[in-house]
Amino acid sequence: MTNEKYAQTFTFDKGLTLKNRFVMAPMTTKMSFYDGVITEDEKRYYHMRSKEVGAVITAAANVSENGKGWEGELGVYDDKHIAGLSDLAASIKVNGTKAFLQLYHGGRITQSSVLKGTQPVAPSSVKALRPNSEVPRELEEEEIYRIIDDYKEAAIRAVKAGFDGIELHGANTYLIQQFFSPHSNRRTDQWGGSMEKRFTFIDKLVDAVTAAAKEAAAEPFIVGYRFSPEEIETPGIRFNETLYLVEKLCQKPLDYLHVSLRDYKQVSQLDDYQDKPMLAYLNEQIDGRIPFISVGDIRTGEDAKAALENSELVALGRVLLSDPNWVSKVMADKEEMIRYNVAEEERDVLALTNGVWGFMQGMMPDRLR
Template sequence: MTKLSQPLTFKRGLTIKNRVVMAPMTTCMSFFDGVVTKDERDYYALRSGEVGAVITAAANVQENGKTWEGQLGVYDDRFIPGLSQLAGAIKRNDTKAILQLFHGGRMTNSSVLRGEQPVSASAIPAERPGAETPRALTTEEVKTLIDSYKQAALRAIKAGFDGVEIHGANTYIIQQFFSPHSNKRNDEWGGGLEKRFKFINDLVDAVTEAVDNSGVSNFIIGYRFSPEEFETPGIRLADTLFLIDQLADKPLDYLHISINDYKRMSISSEYQDKTIIQYIFDQIKGRVPFIGVGDIRTKQQAEELLNSADLVALGRALLIDPHWTQKVFDGRDDLIRTEISEYDREELLIGNGTWAFMKNLMPDRLIKK
């Protein structure tokens, strides 16, 4: 037995059967109003049963958090029945279901929001073509947003999920509060590094307290983060090491990096001795399980990553081959599908939104003509 196939038990008592996790990936499969579809349930069911856990695509905690069409919603009780069906589709053969909690902040637009102006920590647009200037949230709106994450976690419990992941990565609203590029507030939620951490600190406290006071057992809470930003000023690895040091002492069950290459080096000149993931792993010092990710395609790469992580998240590998995990455990790496074409989409239950996402993000070598 390799470490990849070993179980892991989190602080709150949940045990997953192996160290392979399906990474959260955009699907664009929900109805226009955020309700789960049958296609969405089938897509996840096909990739469940072998991995230890599945982390869903981002689910909005507020209606104005929507960032693309076909996105999941969790901001109202009316979503609970559909989310319950989704959790049931994932929980095959003891695979655990984790709902990712999300708000897009300034990374959306008024078209997606049906005429409403996007919101953020401050009224600063993102550095991307066509970005709209968001409206800065008021102090009371910030408190309401934190409560929305808390209520979303409680809905995930009611829907039968095994945990939630707080999406603090990929330039969305939580990261916008932490970034010196997007947060220019002069109240309690802005300022220096520690003050910009306050939103994350209060949000994590609210969610963990709500879960722990709910009476649920074996329900975990994770946090996903991006290690660096390319904007100036922006988040640098030194900032993230501070963030990780704080979060590792929180009552979280895991930390999960968002990065496209597990061997990626920092853009900061002072952090060139190790990969970003190795710096993060060393900063955690075993205080909380760490999920690594980043274009893992082979058993060898997964096992290499486990030298600097406790679990391995797979994205593109499971899109191309939903049975990657069992083939690796059976020692049949030679049977793993390594590329995909337009003609494979029906078999793999990949919809138009996911296919567009794959074509934009996958190297040409993975997409057959």
Template sequence: MTNLDEKLTFKRGLTLKNRFMMSPMTTKMSFFDGTVTNDEINYYGLRSGEIGAVITGAANVQDNGKGWDGELSIADDKFIPGLAKLAANIKKNGTKAIVQIFHAGRMTDSGVLHGVQPVSASAVAAERDNAQTPRAMEEQEINELIENFKKATKRAIQAGFDGVELHGANTYIIQQFFSPHSNRRNDEWGGTLEKRYKFINDLVDGVTEVVDKSGVKNFIVGYRFSPEEYENPGISMDDTMFLLDKLADKPLDYLHLSENDFKRVSISKDHQDKTILEYVHDKINGRVPLVGVGGVSSREDANDVLKNGELIAVGGQMLLDPHFVVKILSGQDSSIHHTLSLFDTDALMISNGVLGFLDQKMPEKIIK
């Protein structure tokens, strides 16, 4: 059994000092144009130094990919100085800094985009209240988007990050190209499972090639994915097994299964003999390290994740207690904070935007 404090070295040479990563969580604290703020830098600094790696909240790679106000941007060279300060502040005491890069696709609106219509693989609105119908991207725009992910990766290298995580999860644009709900194209980017995978294939090849040709040492590339969709049609576990078979053979450093509960069982009747995490881990079969996430708030949870994964990502619990990891690693489990009083939000540097989100996700943990 792997120990929580065991090091892990990725294919590209980067070593994490323990098995914990901070799960990517938007701070909703960036400046209106996506520039990192000092509050945000301090928020991450408070949570680094003990944990193996911090993955930042999603950063958009081009302007029409912005999903919400207060989101980070990596869409222009002008953001590099701020991002460099952020990376340096995370990289304290050996913690590694990874920036998550994304495009929201149809999961944004013309309010956030100041009058611009959102884009996606096809002109199909998401199944959620008040969802706007996006514009289907032209082929040239798809190629430009891949180029912008590559440029964002170069900026992450220049800013001194230790890696990028491609955000292929949580219904944003990378997932939208793979999903039969949002991708109804009949050109080379859609129509069959293989074709719906083309965007991911070209994106991963493009980004990993940028890293490998850049000459940078120990810079990693991870990929986050969601295992299934509730929509019909939607991504099924069979689709995900296909995706994993492809991705596990790519030059990626880790795969990251995005879930709210690491014990979750699939909605597909053919995949209910074990947890989704276990199906995914078995499919990958040691080809690349797997990160598990969702509801980890104790040593027991962390050890459970390691039974079917190599790394543990911690989200909400790192908001409640920035020193969660060191308390576990030094046997001070009884002093872990599991709740948040509204009086603590300043000390914990939690913005109102994140507080509202937490109140929806874990209302029982917020003491009012």
């Protein structure tokens, strides 16, 4: 067994210990029932991938009915979900792996067909610049507070279901990010305008959720936050604004920050930040105040070592879809045995049923197919 940093345990300030530095990245499976209740196939998928990593972050689970992003999404918006989520937490927590539930609201990134004919909602009535997007309805102030309550209730359900923590999905252009983005947030009230005001929703949300989780949980309960560093739209979030966001988040009672990147070596679009990868700038800004999770095309032990130079933990996505035993092969120095390709006939043995398989086809680079 190796002495590499990735094999070492990691203990959060609250006292929760991960058996190693690898975390399964949140990945949507599209396997849940029409009403967000987990399926047996989905539990099997997680069970298979949970044994070796320190923690699993689940697929995005919608906290509000009108925050559902796609068919087959996991739900956490109703007490009816608690029983299935308890099974999910238990199936992840085999061999001492910790279970974190990702909390999600899609905002404008959904379809009225997914919302049973209801118009999607967002900070402002501005449609996303992508094919098939719809013009959303601008949220009333009381609806914004209702959504914050939905996140609180979802956090309490995660505690009741036996999860070790939650992750607020503030990345990948969904509702939380939509409030911070000058593209999707054109409001002129307390929720929009300057960069500071576009942070208002995140400010209130993080305070509400961390307080609710603290009150509900008897054991150490982790609250993490995921963000995307840049947007391509103009106007859109730029990297200097993300450094401001990270600074503000470091002052919150959060247990970790988690970046969302395609490639851990990715460099900013801004001319002022070309000297090193965004991961390094982010790690410098965080400066050890909150544990940081890196991600993005980590395919080998060497990649993990490099990413861990700028983070405490490293998240693995697609490599765990194609090889649920990636971690033990890396730890045992048997990387030549890693499976990077999945043939159609291997789908069942890897518990990659219809939903996730279809999603993977669009997300996997050719060499991973």
